[in-house]
Amino acid sequence: MDTEDFIGNVFDADCPSRVLFARIGDKWATLVIEVLADGPLRFSELRKRVKVVTPKVLTHTLRSLERDGLLNRTVYPQVPSRVDYELTPLGQTLLPPLTALRQWAENNVSTMLRARDEYDEEQDAVTLGL
Amino acid sequence: MDTEDFIGNVFDADCPSRVLFARIGDKWATLVIEVLADGPLRFSELRKRVKVVTPKVLTHTLRSLERDGLLNRTVYPQVPSRVDYELTPLGQTLLPPLTALRQWAENNVSTMLRARDEYDEEQDAVTLGL
């Protein structure tokens, strides 16, 4: 199999790698995983730390991460009720690559934002007919 | 500043790191960047390799990546027209962390999909009242 085929497979709609990019394409999922890096948190704590996410969307994100075996949901039958979310071993293995991405962000996002400003200024100039 | 504050900042809605997660939260953006790793491609080639993306969505993805300074768009005034897209140096620096993620996917997605199947079976059992 040559390089062309390999690339073709990796970016094919059926390729398993696509699953991962769909997974991190869930805007909140990556943030939830990173915020759980240091240990379990309950629902209300997650809401406080991952700002600003509505309960509906957070619930959906947590359920789908649970479904994919990346975190566990534990209900303690007490009042007021308490539910803990914590990374599974599989979920923890996602942390190093996500941390690498976050470090990239810390190093380069300002450059990216500057590029964005310049681009927008150019577009404004074009729109004004200059 | 203690750990709490640090975590609070990183996951704050105003934190620049959030920009990156919004960026890779664009489902197609990561795929486009990786597919451009080996050199420039024209629009129609991108469509073929990143399956299956509609032209509207691909155009939007490319424009926003250009805006963020991650790739350059070059128009060659010939017929039929030709437009090349290629990563900028900044865009290239994103490749190592993205490749790390893709390797994670290649190693772990099958485990994730298995967890997903099991979860769905459990849910079916619950729904059927077992």
Add this chain to the structure above:
DNA sequence: AGACGATAGTATCCATTAGATACTTGGGTG
């Protein structure tokens, strides 16, 4: 006993984004 409070969600409605499909533009070729 009845109101109140905390936690972990649902429910509802609206806005934004993604996707499918068809159309456009422009010049070269038969």
Add this chain to the structure above:
DNA sequence: CACCCAAGTATCTAATGGATACTATCGTCT
């Protein structure tokens, strides 16, 4: 003159995200 390609744009609909309000449970307070 009709047709072709490449690189999009336009239009309409489906899916997703977000704001806001509501519910369920049970213990505590008055």
